[in-house]
Amino acid sequence: MSFRSEHPVFAVTVDLVVLTLRERRLCVLLIERGVEPYAGQLALPGGFVRLDEDLEHAAYRELHEETGFGPELVRGIEQLRTYGAPGRDPRPERVVSVAWVILGADFPEPVAASDAAAASWVALDDLDVGDLAFDHAEILTDGVDRARAKLEYTSLATAFVAEEFTISELRGVYEAIWGESLDAANFQRKVTGTPNFLVPTDHRISTGRGRPAQLFRRGPTTELHPPMRRGIPT
């Protein structure tokens, strides 16, 4: 890397794709912008990185500032990619944004915070990503694609359910995020047969009708061999 004491000056931000399931629908956390540019439009939460903080720390901090959610609610966080096209932000500064995907199971309703921007959960089905500010449509679709892909070969799905969960609940995660239904019987055998994916507990839960289901916790495995498979995209 070359070095000149005079180098171009950038602003660095983080943008957050915060995903959760609410009533079996995949939802993303959006804020309504209070100031220009794009005032009144929907946008991903995010903000400037401070000079003395790690990029991941900035992601957690902004999440907390914009929603009141602490790190204990985050079940998964992963860097997505960095968006830096000149002009992606209309302001005169050159703004490069490091995007993150954040997953959780029991996120409550967000609490409006310092920035006075109203944060809320929006089901992806109800959202026209074209309405989003900046290049956030691209960031959001990249983030959702990443989550969909990682369900296949990692234990990511367990980030969307509570500590203890039934196999149907886990199947519901796959069905909601992939948007297709899976055979309950084969799913059951597959996940219980993958070593160290699920750890059975002593508990059972009876949810009204039907035979009570056994509860599991997530096991130590993060990669699934063989992977879960969804329909082949053309």
Add this chain to the structure above:
Amino acid sequence: MSFRSEHPVFAVTVDLVVLTLRERRLCVLLIERGVEPYAGQLALPGGFVRLDEDLEHAAYRELHEETGFGPELVRGIEQLRTYGAPGRDPRPERVVSVAWVILGADFPEPVAASDAAAASWVALDDLDVGDLAFDHAEILTDGVDRARAKLEYTSLATAFVAEEFTISELRGVYEAIWGESLDAANFQRKVTGTPNFLVPTDHRISTGRGRPAQLFRRGPTTELHPPMRRGIPT
């Protein structure tokens, strides 16, 4: 994203993990640093992003400046991730680096260029990544891991061979990058059976001994269904 007219000031760089095969060994392009910090140590090529250029453009530009390689030699480029821990660069500026993986088949010997830094190809087997400057050990291993993983489910391997190639040559790519040998017969059937992965040409090539092999070009497919599989990591 919130906005304050006073925001922290960052330098943004690109770092490049440039990979190619030379004599069936996976090699990475490294430079020997000419100036402090880390003068005399090996490092990944890279440099500051300019205010008016795209991040990907900066990657291509730095590649050209440090090696003389033009974009026509690049068979694949992909953003890896962004490294931004405070203190990852010992200089007082806060430096955030967007890392890229760049692949090619016929990269020549690099030409020493403007920065007077000597660039050269180093086989990964011969390299102790602990010798690298900055956090480049982490970036390099992340980049190689990414390439290894993407061989499984994309047509990335064709970025390491010439326009026209034999199936053995393609198999050699997998063997070199995965470090394991594959059954030639099954490999043949698998890649020829994957729709739109390979396009046969009229040409054959006879390489000294043995029956001449048919030459193929890469087909339009970028994702492989089903994927190529390597041995299960424990």
Add this chain to the structure above:
DNA sequence: CCAAAAGTGTTCCAAGTACACCCATGA
């Protein structure tokens, strides 16, 4: 007893593995 959800058994088929064997060429 009936409905509903959990969970098991069984059959069929697609795909991977191992390896024997044939093909086409240069020396």
Add this chain to the structure above:
DNA sequence: TCATGGGTGTACTTGGAACACTTTTGG
């Protein structure tokens, strides 16, 4: 004709898909 790498045949095994069937609960 022999060595060598290209390429095919085939039997075995593994794992996914489909779906019938049994189990366990609440009403």
